Amino acid sequence: MRPRHLLIGNWKMNLGPKEARPFARELKAKACATSRTDVWVTPPTASLEAVASELSGTPIAVGAQNVHWANAGAFTGETSPLFLADLGVKFSLVGHSERRTLFGETSEQVAQRTKNALSAGLTAVVCIGETEAERTSQQTEAVLLEQLTPVLDVVDANSAVRVIVAYEPVWAIGTGKVASLQEIQDAHRFIISTWNSRKLSRPAVVLYGGSVNPGNFSEILRLPEVDGALVGGASIKIDQWLSLISIAEETPVGQ
Ligand code: PEP
Numbered sequence: 001m002r003p004r005h006l007l008i009g010n011w012k013m014n015l016g017p018k019e020a021r022p023f024a025r026e027l028k029a030k031a032c033a034t035s036r037t038d039v040w041v042t043p044p045t046a047s048l049e050a051v052a053s054e055l056s057g058t059p060i061a062v063g064a065q066n067v068h069w070a071n072a073g074a075f076t077g078e079t080s081p082l083f084l085a086d087l088g089v090k091f092s093l094v095g096h097s098e099r100r101t102l103f104g105e106t107s108e109q110v111a112q113r114t115k116n117a118l119s120a121g122l123t124a125v126v127c128i129g130e131t132e133a134e135r136t137s138q139q140t141e142a143v144l145l146e147q148l149t150p151v152l153d154v155v156d157a158n159s160a161v162r163v164i165v166a167y168e169p170v171w172a173i174g175t176g177k178v179a180s181l182q183e184i185q186d187a188h189r190f191i192i193s194t195w196n197s198r199k200l201s202r203p204a205v206v207l208y209g210g211s212v213n214p215g216n217f218s219e220i221l222r223l224p225e226v227d228g229a230l231v232g233g234a235s236i237k238i239d240q241w242l243s244l245i246s247i248a249e250e251t252p253v254g255q
Contacts (some may be wrong), residue, residue: 002205005037005221005248006164006228008125009235010065010093010209013044020047024054026238032058037248038228041235042093045079052088063091066099067122069112081120091123091162093230095147097170111150118159125164125230126151127209128191132171141190148191152198160200164207165191166230172210174232181223184208188225214243221251 015023020043031039040061043051052062068078084092094117095110114124128147130140148165155163167187169179179187188206195204208220209230220226228248234240 001203001254002227005253006207007037007039007244007248008230009041009241010230010232011043011236012232014236015043015047017047017050021050021054024051027060028055028058030242031060031245034249036253037245039245048087048089056088061090064089065093067092067113067117069116081117081122085120091125092117093125093127096127097129097168097173107147107150111154114151115154118162123162125166127166127168129168129170144190145194148194157201161202164205166207166209167191168209168230176211178211178216181219184220185223185225192225214240214247217244217247218251221248224254
C-alpha cells in the first residue's frame with residue numbers, strides 16, 4: 001500500500017511536441033497542488049524533451065513508454081535509460097501489452113528492460129495482464145506468474161522500491177470494457193502474494209489499467225488492493241484527466 005494514490009497517464013503515440021507543450025502547461029497550472037495523489041505522465045519519445053522541460057521543477061513526473069536493456073549500441077529505434085535520465089525522465093513503462101502483442105516483446109526481454117531501467121536509477125512500471133482467451137480458459141494467474149516471475153528475478157532489495165506493477169487485462173485496454181471489481185481484486189491479490197513470496201524490502205505497489213474513466217474510477221480506487229491507475233485514452237483529454245485527478249483527491253488512501 002502506497003501512502004498516496006498514483007495516477008499515470010499513458011499518452012501512447014499521441015500528443016506530438018507541438019500539442020504536448022500546451023497540454024503540459026495546462027497540467028502545470030491545474031494539477032500540481034495535489035494533497036494525496038501523485039500525477040505522472042508518459043509522452044511519446046518525440047515529446048519527452050518538451051514535456052520534461054515544461055514540467056521541470058513541478059511534482060509531476062515524466063516517464064518514457066519503453067526503455068532498452070542496453071545503455072548504448074546498435075539498437076536502431078530504441079532508447080537508452082541513460083539518455084532518458086539526461087532528459088530528466090524519472091520512470092519508464094515496460095511490457096505494455098501493445099509492446100508485447102504488436103511488437104513481440106517477450107517476458108524475458110521485459111525483465112531485461114526492467115533490470116537496465118533500475119540500474120540507471122529509473123523507476124520501472126511493469127505492465128502485465130491476460131488476454132480475453134486466457135481469462136476464459138482460466139489461465140489468468142498462470143499468465144500473470146509467467147510475466148511477473150522474470151521481472152522479480154531481476155529485482156533486489158535495493159531496487160524493489162523503484163518497481164511498480166500495473167495490472168492491465170489486455171481485453172480491457174482501449175475497449176471500454178472495464179474489469180469487474182472482483183476480477184481486479186482477485187488479480188491484485190495474486191500479484192501482491194507473488195511479490196510477498198520474494199521477501200522484498202517493501203510491499204507491492206499495484207495499479208489497475210484498462211478503460212479507466214471518471215465514471216468508473218472512484219469504485220476501483222476504493223479497493224484496498226489498488227494503489228492507483230494507469231490510464232490511456234482518458235489521460236489525453238484534459239477534462240477527463242483533471243476529473244480523474246479530482247476523484248483521486250476525494251478518495252481516502254487505503255480505502
Ligand atoms: C493503457 O494504455 O495502458 C490503457 C490502460 O489504456 P486505456 O485506459 O485507454 O484502456
